[in-house]
Amino acid sequence: MRMALIGKKLGVTQIFKNGARIPVTVVELGPNTIIQKKTREGKDGYDAIQLGFDEKPHKKVGKAMKGHFQRADVKPVRFIREVRCTAEKVTEFEVGQQVSCDLFQVGELVDVTGTSKGKGFQGVMRRHNMKGAKQKTHGTHEQFRHVGSIGCRTTPGEVDKGKRLPGQMGNTTSTTQNVQIVGVDTENNRVLIRGSVPGARNGYVIVKQSMKKLGRIKTIGIEGASS
Amino acid sequence: MNTVIDDVESPYVRSDLPALRVGDTVRVHTKIREGTRERVQIFEGIIIAYKKGGNRASITVRKVSHSVGVERVFPLSSPTVNKIEVKSHGQIRRAKLYYLRNLSGKAARIKERTDRRPPSTKQRKKAKTETVA
Numbered sequence: 001m002r003m004a005l006i007g008k009k010l011g012v013t014q015i016f017k018n019g020a021r022i023p024v025t026v027v028e029l030g031p032n033t034i035i036q037k038k039t040r041e042g043k044d045g046y047d048a049i050q051l052g053f054d055e056k057p058h059k060k061v062g063k064a065m066k067g068h069f070q071r072a073d074v075k076p077v078r079f080i081r082e083v084r085c086t087a088e089k090v091t092e093f094e095v096g097q098q099v100s101c102d103l104f105q106v107g108e109l110v111d112v113t114g115t116s117k118g119k120g121f122q123g124v125m126r127r128h129n130m131k132g133a134k135q136k137t138h139g140t141h142e143q144f145r146h147v148g149s150i151g152c153r154t155t156p157g158e159v160d161k162g163k164r165l166p167g168q169m170g171n172t173t174s175t176t177q178n179v180q181i182v183g184v185d186t187e188n189n190r191v192l193i194r195g196s197v198p199g200a201r202n203g204y205v206i207v208k209q210s211m212k213k214l215g216r217i218k219t220i221g222i223e224g225a226s227s
Numbered sequence: 228m229n230t231v232i233d234d235v236e237s238p239y240v241r242s243d244l245p246a247l248r249v250g251d252t253v254r255v256h257t258k259i260r261e262g263t264r265e266r267v268q269i270f271e272g273i274i275i276a277y278k279k280g281g282n283r284a285s286i287t288v289r290k291v292s293h294s295v296g297v298e299r300v301f302p303l304s305s306p307t308v309n310k311i312e313v314k315s316h317g318q319i320r321r322a323k324l325y326y327l328r329n330l331s332g333k334a335a336r337i338k339e340r341t342d343r344r345p346p347s348t349k350q351r352k353k354a355k356t357e358t359v360a
Contacts, residue, residue: 010229010231010232011229011231011232012232013232013235013236013281013282013283014236014282014283015235015236015239015282016239016282016304016305016306019260019306019307021302021305024235026231026232026235028231188234190231190235192235
């Protein structure tokens with residue numbers, strides 16, 4: 001069972017811990033409101049809880065969503081995501097309950113999902129790290145940053161699916177796996193996550209317990225260091 | 228700028244270090260761990276760059292050791308920096324003294340600053356608080 005919370009990326013800095021300089025991303029994490037509970041027995045057919053983050057004024061809510069918030073008797077929020085859970089876990093929560101970042105503990109590994117920064121329509125050198133022209137002299141012209149050949153001739157007579165070509169880069173949902181939580185500040189609803197997470201400042205991120213290393217606690221900094 | 232970031236950084240910002248300026252000759256005392264033992268190493272040289280920014284502030288110190296130029300970057304908020312002594316101030320005209328890398332011997336010297344130049348705002352503030360105390 002992996003628990004998740006919705007938050008907002010606030011910025012990047014560094015801290016000093018156990019003799020090491022640690023690059024951190026500051027994330028405003030929660031409190032999240034539980035808006036809906038879904039159960040396998042109910043009409044949804046699966047177990048999940050629906051989390052909401054970032055309150056917004058009533059006048060900015062459309063009619064459809066207004067009903068949804070009213071049913072749960074919660075304040076309207078800007079960002080809603082669902083987390084799949086086990087049936088027992090769903091019963092632990094109540095609709096309207098606030099969930100805060102003390103769900104996570106220092107040293108825990110998490111996966112962080114966000115929308116990566118958009119880079120626009122980019123060529124193959126930037127988008128796929130291709131090398132461009134081998135040689136820039138001896139008659140080469142107008143080919144310096146091109147793709148090169150994109151396939152064979154009559155056989156197979158088509159371009160391979162998934163061939164890396166120019167196109168939109170960034171602005172996609174992206175996940176950074178196994179990043180460590182190095183600080184939890186329940187007072188200010190902030191967590192510090194080691195390294196970088198997808199997206200720009202003020203972008204929404206979903207912090208979820210690690211898929212690959214669930215429950216693993218790692219030490220922070222240099223082992224046995226004094227400060 | 229970003230108040231949240233300042234808030235996260237502020238516990239790490241140190242107030243016990245002297246006012247440092249580019250061109251100063253300093254002795255930086257750093258803690259070095261050798262196995263389980265800890266000792267202090269001193270690096271003496273000229274500050275050729277000062278990078279500001281909360282607990283990310285750092286200085287680059289350059290010295291010439293056995294005719295080889297050596298530069299070290301010290302994060303000012305790092306707990307491994309024990310203390311910094313300012314030995315002398317330099318009369319300089321640039322914010323970054325990277326040009327010293329291309330100079331050697333007598334040309335790489337920096338003229339010592341006499342106190343003709345007014346102290347920086349930071350230094351003035353510091354002096355004020357000291358007299359009050």
